[in-house]
Amino acid sequence: MATIEVRDLVRAYGPVRAVDGISFSVGDGETFALLGPNGAGKTTTVEILEGYRTRDAGTVRVLDCDPATGGPAYRSRIGVVLQSAGFEEEFTVRELVRLQAALYPRGHDPDELITLVGLAGKRDTRVKGLSGGQRRRLDLALGLAGAPEMLFLDEPTTGFDPAARHRAWDLVGNLRALGTTILLTTHYLEEAQRLADRVAVMRAGRILAIGSPEDLRAGSKLPTVITFELPAAVRVADLPALSAPPEVAGVTVRVTSREPVADSWRLTGWAVQHQVTLPDFAVSPPALEDVYLALTAENTDDRPG
Numbered sequence: 001m002a003t004i005e006v007r008d009l010v011r012a013y014g015p016v017r018a019v020d021g022i023s024f025s026v027g028d029g030e031t032f033a034l035l036g037p038n039g040a041g042k043t044t045t046v047e048i049l050e051g052y053r054t055r056d057a058g059t060v061r062v063l064d065c066d067p068a069t070g071g072p073a074y075r076s077r078i079g080v081v082l083q084s085a086g087f088e089e090e091f092t093v094r095e096l097v098r099l100q101a102a103l104y105p106r107g108h109d110p111d112e113l114i115t116l117v118g119l120a121g122k123r124d125t126r127v128k129g130l131s132g133g134q135r136r137r138l139d140l141a142l143g144l145a146g147a148p149e150m151l152f153l154d155e156p157t158t159g160f161d162p163a164a165r166h167r168a169w170d171l172v173g174n175l176r177a178l179g180t181t182i183l184l185t186t187h188y189l190e191e192a193q194r195l196a197d198r199v200a201v202m203r204a205g206r207i208l209a210i211g212s213p214e215d216l217r218a219g220s221k222l223p224t225v226i227t228f229e230l231p232a233a234v235r236v237a238d239l240p241a242l243s244a245p246p247e248v249a250g251v252t253v254r255v256t257s258r259e260p261v262a263d264s265w266r267l268t269g270w271a272v273q274h275q276v277t278l279p280d281f282a283v284s285p286p287a288l289e290d291v292y293l294a295l296t297a298e299n300t301d302d303r304p305g
């Protein structure tokens with residue numbers, strides 16, 4: 001069953017078609033990421049699904065409701081974590097989470113939630129005393145306070161330090177394991193690769209590609225790259241013939257390989273035979289980030305504005 005169904009969605013701001021006829025669906029319990037450069041139309045799409053922005057054309061169903069007409073009853077079933085929520089600076093973390101949870105018929109226990117997002121030590125701290133990353137964690141706690149059936153996360157880890165980001169990923173992973181459907185926007189491709197079952201890459205209001213990160217990587221036809229350090233006693237000309245000529249930068253050799261298995265075998269077999277080591281030997285298939293960069297670079301943005 002689909003939790004989100006979007007068909008031919010259009011939203012324009014004057015001459016700018018911010019969302020230009022997109023269609024996608026998100027299954028029950030699925031984590032789905034919208035990716036794309038600044039101005040691609042992600043936030044506009046998400047705000048329409050949340051019921052906070054009107055659409056010009058197309059159909060939208062979320063949790064079997066039309067967000068445009070669902071009103072407070074619809075919004076009490078969804079959780080929204082915005083990029084920059086304005087807080088009442090004088091409230092403490094605990095007071096804010098309690099207030100938020102009290103707005104919902106089946107809100108979470110505030111103390112459990114505060115612990116879940118890693119703010120237990122800041123429970124009684126006023127908002128004005130929180131760091132940027134701690135405020136984002138508070139955003140997350142507030143978005144979850146109503147025990148939502150569906151969660152919208154708009155760039156949830158922007159401004160997090162690496163450890164906090166990993167904790168947030170674990171948290172989203174736990175929510176996902178509990179069956180919460182999650183729609184995520186992010187500029188961190190590693191985050192999408194880590195969290196999302198499927199992603200849609202948007203640009204200029206359109207969806208350029210949609211699928212699981214693995215499907216997009218496999219379908220991209222981008223090459224696997226083999227790298228290693230050239231030992232002092234070895235010249236590039238000594239290396240075996242490969243599917244592509246090696247490129248050398250300093251001591252690093254890079255092969256943009258079309259036959260990664262065969263090239264790895266040729267190189268490692270050659271090294272063993274000649275009793276040399278190839279320091280830092282690595283075979284790197286294309287990452288989601290490579291696919292994203294190739295997709296968004298190929299399609300020029302000719303939209304006015």
Ligand SMILES: Nc1ncnc2c1ncn2[C@@H]1O[C@H](COP(=O)(O)OP(=O)(O)OP(=O)(O)O)[C@@H](O)[C@H]1O
Nearest residue numbers: 013016018036037038039040041042043044045305
């Ligand atoms: N209120 C508005 N009035 C006029 N134009 C707008 C408005 N909101 C967004 N736009 C335009 O619509 C387009 C899509 O914007 P949107 O915020 O949806 O993109 P985004 O993909 O979320 O970008 P970002 O990654 O920067 O958050 C942009 O060209 C933007 O300038």
